[in-house]
Amino acid sequence: MKVIRNIVELRAELKQYRVTSNGDCRVGLVPTMGYLHEGHASLMNRAHELSDLVVLSIFVNPIQFGPGEDYETYPRNEEQDLALAERQGVDIVFIPQVEEMYPTQTLTKIRVSEVTQLLCGASRPGHFDGVTTVVSKLINIVQPDQAYFGLKDAQQVAVLQQMVHDLNMNVEIVPCPIVREEDGLALSSRNVYLSSEERKQALVLSRSLSEVKGTLEQEGSLRASEIREKLISLINLSPLAVIDYVEVLTFPALSRINDDVLLNHITGKLIIAVAVKFGKTRLIDNLLITPKEAVSLV
Numbered sequence: 001m002k003v004i005r006n007i008v009e010l011r012a013e014l015k016q017y018r019v020t021s022n023g024d025c026r027v028g029l030v031p032t033m034g035y036l037h038e039g040h041a042s043l044m045n046r047a048h049e050l051s052d053l054v055v056l057s058i059f060v061n062p063i064q065f066g067p068g069e070d071y072e073t074y075p076r077n078e079e080q081d082l083a084l085a086e087r088q089g090v091d092i093v094f095i096p097q098v099e100e101m102y103p104t105q106t107l108t109k110i111r112v113s114e115v116t117q118l119l120c121g122a123s124r125p126g127h128f129d130g131v132t133t134v135v136s137k138l139i140n141i142v143q144p145d146q147a148y149f150g151l152k153d154a155q156q157v158a159v160l161q162q163m164v165h166d167l168n169m170n171v172e173i174v175p176c177p178i179v180r181e182e183d184g185l186a187l188s189s190r191n192v193y194l195s196s197e198e199r200k201q202a203l204v205l206s207r208s209l210s211e212v213k214g215t216l217e218q219e220g221s222l223r224a225s226e227i228r229e230k231l232i233s234l235i236n237l238s239p240l241a242v243i244d245y246v247e248v249l250t251f252p253a254l255s256r257i258n259d260d261v262l263l264n265h266i267t268g269k270l271i272i273a274v275a276v277k278f279g280k281t282r283l284i285d286n287l288l289i290t291p292k293e294a295v296s297l298v
């Protein structure tokens with residue numbers, strides 16, 4: 001496994017690789033902010049299935065954090081990350097410093113409209129501009145055939161798919177399923193911030209989502225507002241939970257659903273997404289469903 005910290009060297013290494021394989025190789029990019037866990041490992045596994053060379057990037061991207069967010073305290077552990085990457089058979093790990101990615105004042109930003117307006121985009125103004133800008137830079141540097149992202153951050157997947165479509169980027173965004181702890185909590189680097197009581201109560205995210213999934217499977221004719229109300233009352237049973245948002249939207253367009261519409265009349269996918277704060281820690285989780293399929297399970 002090669003650990004590379006600058007762009008010139010990374011480009012040279014990739015060029016060499018492409019020349020030796022006569023261009024007959026698929027390069028896969030797995031962008032992360034480090035503090036790696038089994039959710040990240042699942043992206044690397046998927047990358048080994050579809051790509052021949054796996055490039056992992058580890059970069060805590062300052063421009064996707066808002067003022068007062070946790071950029072400075074975001075968990076970091078390079079040694080542990082390199083051990084996990086090695087175990088996963090990653091070929092190249094790219095770990096740039098902030099000065100390498102943003103050497104002078106950056107005057108260009110990539111902004112996707114509409115799909116960035118609700119959910120995390122509403123709670124974290126400017127966040128997705130930071131994500132789309134850094135992911136564009138990583139795609140330009142690595143020129144991957146595939147780039148792998150987790151559906152824990154489902155809005156991020158929708159935004160990035162829109163971006164590569166709109167900008168004709170020659171890369172496939174590969175969404176990967178959410179990896180959970182045995183008790184259901186979605187893995188997240190930020191779980192490390194939780195106190196033991198907060199960790200127990202954080203289960204309310206996955207449990208309330210499973211419960212509304214069960215309700216949808218049993219009763220087809222529900223409205224988005226009924227799902228939202230049920231989720232809000234379930235989450236509020238946890239005294240430490242402070243709801244940021246609870247939304248039921250179409251996916252990947254991320255549009256609101258008029259309350260005249262019964263969900264079982266919708267043919268496409270829906271996302272039921274929640275963001276909840278426990279103390280200073282903000283956790284997200286979601287469920288992607290196809291209502292017609294959910295109803296036909298009955």
Ligand SMILES: Nc1ncnc2c1ncn2[C@@H]1O[C@H](COP(=O)(O)OP(=O)(O)OP(=O)(O)O)[C@@H](O)[C@H]1O
Pocket residue numbers: 031032033034039040042043148149150151152153176177178179180186187188189190191
């Ligand atoms: N539980 C998970 N299952 C699947 N993919 C995940 C999971 N957690 C993170 N990922 C994916 O890993 C990639 C890198 O995410 P990141 O480094 O921000 O980790 P994170 O655990 O999501 O951290 P954070 O606590 O900042 O949300 C993203 O594509 C993200 O969706």
Ligand SMILES: CC(C)(CO)[C@@H](O)C(=O)[O-]
Pocket residue numbers: 031032033059061064131134135153156
């Ligand atoms: C995609 C990403 C690595 C960009 O910084 C980040 O948003 C993340 O970890 O999901």
Ligand code: BAL
Pocket residue numbers: 033064065153
């Ligand atoms: N995985 C999302 C990165 C962030 O919260 O900034």
